Structures are given as C-alpha cells and as structure tokens.
Amino acid sequence: QKEVEQNSGPLSVPEGAIASLNCTYSDRGSQSFFWYRQYSGKSPELIMSIYSNGDKEDGRFTAQLNKASQYVSLLIRDSQPSDSATYLCAVTGANNLFFGTGTRLTVIP
Amino acid sequence: DTEVTQTPKHLVMGMTNKKSLKCEQHMGHRAMYWYKQKAKKPPELMFVYSYEKLSINESVPSRFSPECPNSSLLNLHLHALQPEDSALYLCASSQDLRSYNSPLHFGNGTRLTVT
Numbered sequence: 738q739k740e741v742e743q744n745s746g747p748l749s750v751p752e753g754a755i756a757s758l759n760c761t762y763s764d765r766g767s768q769s770f771f772w773y774r775q776y777s778g779k780s781p782e783l784i785m786s787i788y789s790n791g792d793k794e795d796g797r798f799t800a801q802l803n804k805a806s807q808y809v810s811l812l813i814r815d816s817q818p819s820d821s822a823t824y825l826c827a828v829t830g831a832n833n834l835f836f837g838t839g840t841r842l843t844v845i846p
Numbered sequence: 847d848t849e850v851t852q853t854p855k856h857l858v859m860g861m862t863n864k865k866s867l868k869c870e871q872h873m874g875h876r877a878m879y880w881y882k883q884k885a886k887k888p889p890e891l892m893f894v895y896s897y898e899k900l901s902i903n904e905s906v907p908s909r910f911s912p913e914c915p916n917s918s919l920l921n922l923h924l925h926a927l928q929p930e931d932s933a934l935y936l937c938a939s940s941q942d943l944r945s946y947n948s949p950l951h952f953g954n955g956t957r958l959t960v961t
Contacts, residue, residue: 771949780936780952781889788947825888827950834950836888 740764741828743837751845756813758840760826763807769829770802770809774822775839781825785811816844849873850953852937858959859927867922867956869937877943878920879950880912881936889936895920896943927960934958 741762750756758772769788773781787793787800787809799812809828813820821844826837850871859865871878877896881889893912894901900912909931913921920937934957938950 769947769949778934778957780934780955781950783949783951786947786949833891838888839886 740830740835741826741837743826743840745838746841747843748840749843749845750816752816752818754816756816756820756842756844758811758813758824758826758842760809760837761807762809762828762835764828764830765804765807767828767830770800771827772800772811773825773827775825776822818844818846820844850937850939850951852953852956854956855954856957858961859924860961861927861929864923864925866924867935867937867958869920869922869953870918871939871951872918873939873951875939875941875951876917877940877948878914879938879940880920880922881938883934883936893922894943929960932959
C-alpha cells in the first residue's frame with residue numbers, strides 16, 4: 738500500500754465550477770498535510786497546508802482534513818483555466834514527506 | 847520569485863562528463879533537500895542535509911554526490927551519469943527537519959538531459 742494515494746485523473750471541470758481533489762494516506766501518525774500545484778515543466782508550488790481536522794480556507798482554495806478517515810481534500814472554487822495543473826498531495830511521515838502521484842486538473846474555458 | 851535559487855536551469859551532459867548543480871536558499875532554513883522528478887511522477891527524495899548531517903536515500907547511485915559548503919548552499923555533483931538519469935532535479939528547503947509543520951519550498955529546478 739502506498740503511503741499517499743490520489744486519483745491521477747485527468748479531472749476536467751468547466752470554468753467557474755468547483756474542482757474537488759482527494760487524497761488518502763496510510764500513516765495514522767501523520768501530522769502535516771500539504772497541497773502543491775505543479776505546472777508542466779515547472780517546480781511544485783505550495784498552495785495550502787493543514788494540520789488539524791476541519792476546513793481551512795485561503796481565497797478560492799479550501800483544504801479539508803479528516804484524520805479519522807485518513808483523508809485530505811482540496812476544493813477550488815470558481816475554477817479558472819490558470820488552475821489547470823497537476824496537484825500533489827504531500828503528507829509527513831517519520832522524518833520524511835510522502836508525495837502522492839498527483840491529480841491532473843484541466844479547467845475548460 | 848523563488849527564495850530557493852537553482853543553477854543552471856537546463857543542463858545537457860554526456861555520460862563521461864562531470865558537472866554540478868547548485869542550490870542556494872535565502873530563507874534562513876535549517877534543512878535542504880535534493881529531489882529527482884521524472885515526467886508524470888511525484889518527486890523522489892535523494893538527499894537531506896540538516897544540522898550538519900546528511901541523510902541519503904539508499905537507492906540513489908553513487909554517481910550522485912551532495913556537498914553542503916554551508917547551511918545556505920547544497921550542491922549536487924554529477925559524474926558518469928546514465929541516460930535514465932535525465933529528469934527534473936529539484937532543490938528544496940524547509941525551516942526545520944524536526945518541525946512537523948515545516949513545508950518544503952522548492953527552487954525552479956534544473957532540467958537535466960544525459961546524452
């Protein structure tokens with residue numbers, strides 16, 4: 738079982754819609770959870786971090802964490818074509834940070 | 847603009863060459879990392895340098911060797927690489943390896959092609 742799992746996609750949503758990206762993890766001891774956005778050929782860019790159960794909102798982005806279900810998600814409201822990218826979920830483990838394989842999001846104008 | 851600076855942005859090298867990738871962080875962070883990323887794959891950890899201690903992913907071949915001149919610099923020396931080593935090499939830093947809420951901040955990466 739992989740430490741972090743994501744649907745690889747592609748996930749396509751129309752412009753203005755809500756994009757929902759999901760991630761599950763295996764280590765119940767994980768304490769920190771991050772979402773990175775990566776445009777093709779570029780490096781990952783941190784967009785959200787979350788450490789406690791519940792929702793955390795930052796502009797059009799909302800991260801949701803449920804430690805009991807070992808589940809973390811990212812919602813993107815009012816999706817824009819510029820949001821088209823691969824979104825990487827990352828979860829801390831024992832002295833390491835584990836990345837999921839990423840979900841490719843396409844926002845259709 | 848990124849506060850983790852990597853040079854060069856692109857590198858093409860032959861299998862007999864020796865080259866170095868350079869990384870400098872301007873954030874006062876105490877941990878620095880090298881990752882390798884192949885197309886459509888997540889970043890894979892190669893090395894971590896923190897508190898003057900180097901941690902190595904044991905799957906990384908010896909043709910890659912890190913060097914840390916000081917806490918702001920982490921270089922990656924390359925020697926006798928293979929074509930399958932062609933990838934995006936990412937340097938990152940974090941505030942503290944031991945702090946659970948310390949995210950990684952990546953540089954812009956070096957696109958390496960081995961011919």
